Amino acid sequence: MPHVATATSGRPAASTFLRVYGFLLVALALECAAFEVIARYQGIRPFLSVDNLILILNQSAIYGVVSVGMTFVIIAGGIDLSVGSLIAFGGVVGALVTRALADAGWWALGAGWAAAIMAGLAAGCFSGLFITRFQIPPFIATLAIMSSVRGAGYLIVGGSPVSDLPADYIFLGRYNIAGHVPVSVIVMLVAFAGGGILLNSTPFGRHVRAIGGGAESARLSGVPVNRVKWIVYCMCSVLAIVGGLILSSKMRSGDPTVGVGDELQVIAAVVVGGTSLSGGRGTIMGTFIGLLIIAVLATGLTWIGMESFGQQVILGIVILAAVLMDRFKGAA
Amino acid sequence: MPHVATATSGRPAASTFLRVYGFLLVALALECAAFEVIARYQGIRPFLSVDNLILILNQSAIYGVVSVGMTFVIIAGGIDLSVGSLIAFGGVVGALVTRALADAGWWALGAGWAAAIMAGLAAGCFSGLFITRFQIPPFIATLAIMSSVRGAGYLIVGGSPVSDLPADYIFLGRYNIAGHVPVSVIVMLVAFAGGGILLNSTPFGRHVRAIGGGAESARLSGVPVNRVKWIVYCMCSVLAIVGGLILSSKMRSGDPTVGVGDELQVIAAVVVGGTSLSGGRGTIMGTFIGLLIIAVLATGLTWIGMESFGQQVILGIVILAAVLMDRFKGAA
């Protein structure tokens, strides 16, 4: 599997880029083309347009931010099922604190973000604690956290969404910079860029991959395994919280019921992007393309008027097809 | 980890039984005791009674049947996220076919079961195909199947439950043998007994463990790795379908919306029961106790009137506590 080797080793040159991501890009292009053809055939608005691109990016911002964290977790050989609950929790905490301090203007917003991020750090620390200190498998530790955080989110608001938020609250989710570029998209792109650099160019990124490739070997090479894992789960939790802040900002409401099942969507994006669930291998760029493949699908299917039941069937098929295409890379 | 050794190698003797399952049994006993104390304090009916035991067994029958299949899948180093959707699908198919042939009396019921089980086999074959032939990680293959099967279940009934079923339809879910013992409990106990024998006393069971411990080693030892995996996924899918048939029989309705998230509950039961998510190690007996720990929790919390948000928080904590207690086994 020579491709893997290249995929894991830092920034590939242009030709390597195509070799590594080519099949994923083809899958993405095929998907877009299919929707365009169907849209034309149906005589509705063409699917491919700049506006639509921005819409799709905008819609993928939340999953996008979270998927950066999830990529790190999965490359480190773990998994984090708590992100869906944390999306809801982040929105709830951010909204509650902002509303409580609403008189303070922008300070209130900042305090809301800070409080939510603190909550995310706390959740990440719990995950890290259970996974490293108590050696509980990540799947089960984060499953437990998912359940508890969801319940806690409901409990602190008594079940009903937090509304009556100041007008500024929509900054993260709905504000456009230069009139066209949504803040949320910028946040997502920053997360991807930062994640990519962290993974590819820093010792930390190398350590993450080493741990996923073999934790014992890594430990005996002096990699601070537990600390790195801890950081990775904190990072993922905090990014989930940021996703939740964006979502609650979009809706100007902190709703404890949102985000159910989102963990699976995010994991799907990461895996479709070529990251191995057994750890050690994966790229941030791949996750970005995987994210787009899934986002285009959701928007496209609604665009052409497919109803929800059909959408689920097709989502399953596309996930399989994309992962399968990625397999061919090795053969090509 | 000497305990694991014993847990994995054949039928343990009585004293070994306590050593292996002791901590889980203690967790279960603590849990029951806690509910009994709270119930007495609240002045409601006592929690511990034979009737209640039967109720709890009855309520765990569906997860129980499925968890047997899931234990095999997890010991073989895989995971199956599609069982929740298959629970719904099984009920829908069974109900549809039974209703279509309703005039045929018991034959209709048999045909419904047969059709549903066929559908389960088909789903299992798909999982097996993707996982073995195309080497797609089980998490993602079954995630895709989960999505597709859920959609398909909705599609074949157009979204609304299949009702107007013949009266016999409640046989699996609501019929009692000898006036007291529910058929569903018997089905579950048969599944556990059969699963236990299969895992501990047959070559197939050895092969499942060997694959989970290291698929390549197993292959080089002449274990038909792909065939075994295939069978394991088919088994799990079929058992999920059986669970679905029991559920739809309880409700005398084939509802495509049921079972959402059940895969996580089932996996939690298996892991709480001491089966390792990294494969190779685990027992059917452990799963049974794990199942009871979770079932007692659900019934107990309802019994003492805890509402659903609190239930979620407590579920998370109990999962962690049980897995943690099981860790101490090694130290003891």
Place this chain on the structure above:
Amino acid sequence: MSEEYVLEMRDIVKRFPGVVAVKNGQLTLKPGEVHCLVGENGAGKSTLMKILSGAQPMDSGAILLSGKPATIHSPHHAQQLGISMIYQEFNLSPYLSVAENIYLGREPRLGKSPFINWSKMYNDARSILNRIRVNLDVRKPVNECSVAQQQMVEIAKAISFNSRIIVMDEPSATLTDHELDALFELIAELKRQGIGMIYISHRLEEIFAIGDRVTVMRDGEYIDTKPVSDVTREDIIRMMVGRALTHEFPKEVFDLGEERLRIEGLSRKGGFKDVSFSLHRGEIVGLTGLVGAGRTEVARAIFGADRIDAGQIFLDGKPITVRSPQDAIRQGIGLLTEDRKNQGLILGMTIRENTTLANLKSLVRVLFVDRGRERRITSDFVRELQIKTPGIEQTAQNLSGGNQQKVVLAKWLFTESKVLIFDEPTRGIDVGAKVEIYRLMNDLVRKGVCILMISSELPEVLGMCDRILVMHEGHLAGSLDRKDATQERIMKLATGETLASIA
């Protein structure tokens, strides 16, 4: 025509992406013959054997079994054809018992029922282990067995098939003399039964002990096949390496400097007790003993990989605490582990990434890893250690065993430690490369590093060490100077005699 051969492999070719592992594989095997296969690391020996055992398909060539062409589809098929194989890397199921592993895939059943006949399985396993003189609980899970015990389980498994052909890929690498004797007796017995055996080893003396014919491979090419009685050790080395080796142990003796590392009263429950010794600048100290004597455990404890219960470690005269491998590395102690697959390498990472993993810090320039420098350094190591690979971006997984070992070595060389502990550093390394490694050890010592070398190969210990520590059942049985040490004395200490009694 070729009736006398149970096996002929003709013109075998096997390519991997970027490498031709076997260009021209030739091998014949007679019944009752021990055919030794030798060659440098990466020469293609294991690959050739994996083709025979059905673990890997060949690109072209022919395999004849008793003169008849055969196509081998899978390991299972190979077993049915009467070929069994002991792989270089263990292939045991960690959570199954010894007996279950031996009979994996062909469990005896109760009559025609689908159930396993446990008592037959345990009895059969016991009798096979008895046959190779191994005393091991057949119900013990394999992950609780020592490395040597696991190797014996592999051997037991291979002979339990009653095959016509048994392939052993470096079975001796993890054995000490005691087990090795048992293995050789077993091989002699199998010979008498007319079983043909292919035996791969880097310990050339073994060839002369048991071999009938020897085939040499180099860079995937077949070089020659000779009766063992017609060749000398030097002949074989020349065929393998392409030139003669003048010194197999190029030991250089340096002046003893000040004390670097001192261990006082180190103990760990269930592992070792009251171990004290010191290492000085400019010396290589050997640590030897029988399998399970606790050498590895001592090394792991010094390195912070395991907790210690009592004792103190001094580095350059100052007491230090080592809580983790990270601590140890920071303070200048390195450990090259004996299990390279699970403890030495990240198999999915490239040579480059593995080489620099333990000392990434030194490559950091403003937060980022300086990849250019990383490449240069890795390339230097690949050249210096003669690692056989298409490039530094090859994943460790795809390297031959010996080359993997060299990558681990490169990793520790790059840490620039003050004290290096080598646990079986030349296990599975070919003679030529061994000499390179010894030279590197000399270079290190010259630079002031001191080396603790754990080894079960007495010639190596005698050849390279200034001082030899011998362990017996968890404590230090004695220390011998280079000039006083003999194979016999070491063995006596290792089996429990006191220093006084052998003096």
Place this chain on the structure above:
Amino acid sequence: GPAPQPSEPQTSQDAQPVERQKVIGASLLTQSHQFYRDLVAAMEDEAKKHNFILRIQYAEFNGSKQVNQLETFSQQGVDAIIVSPKDSAGIAPAINEVRADAIPVFTVDIAAHNADVVSHIASDNVLGGRLIGEYLAKLLNGKGKVAIIDQPETASVQERVAGFEEALSKFPEISIVQRAPGGGVRDKAMRAAQDVLQANPDLNAIFGINDDSALGALAALESAGLQDKVFIVGYDGTPEAREAILNGTALKADTVQHPTEIGREAIQIIAKYFAGEEVPKIVPVRVDIIDKTSLEAEQQG
């Protein structure tokens, strides 16, 4: 009907001479909708007046969990059970089994099919859908393109949508162009609405099948800057939705149910039943339309 004699499964064990407090177990659809929170608050108030003990559980849209809750209540020997079924057909066997133990069962909000229910207390969802459809048709002056942010897997939603479509079918120039799945939760509804808007730039109105869907659609409209071009109508009249309507956003009107009345009514009916009075099979509770005018009037009054 069945004998209106409440069951006394515990009398044999209960030696206390004083009259035992009646226990009512309720298994409701979800805790996360304002509707049910209002319903529960009213039930609790009313139960206190009658000295009943109320034990509340939520099915959280899980039919099988709801069946388990009913069985557990029955095992506990409660005196009456209230249920708002997730699956109207699928709850029937459980209800019938509970009835066999002589425990009376009442449904609120959502009916059970083919089940032996003492009384059903609810507002008419088909009517509610029809009312809001008619309101919207008026708002659109009888023509335009409409999308529904749907949740077809929920029975009560199917009724609302049926009523809504029935109302619009009288207006040939109004077409329903899309029914996008929003899951009844705000994040997914918002995403669905964004897609619908992008695909149908000439859309005139959106019907959100509950207020979470409507508010999700509102968020989508506002971020697309279309709040002046497209109308939204919703369902439930939650405080957030009321505020949005009052503030003159694109959300113009809601069908309101009266969960407080439903809850109060349910407990009163049970009290009557315990007292041996005859109770009606169906207790309808009014539905209304609220819009800015009516809300302002309410505030004044």
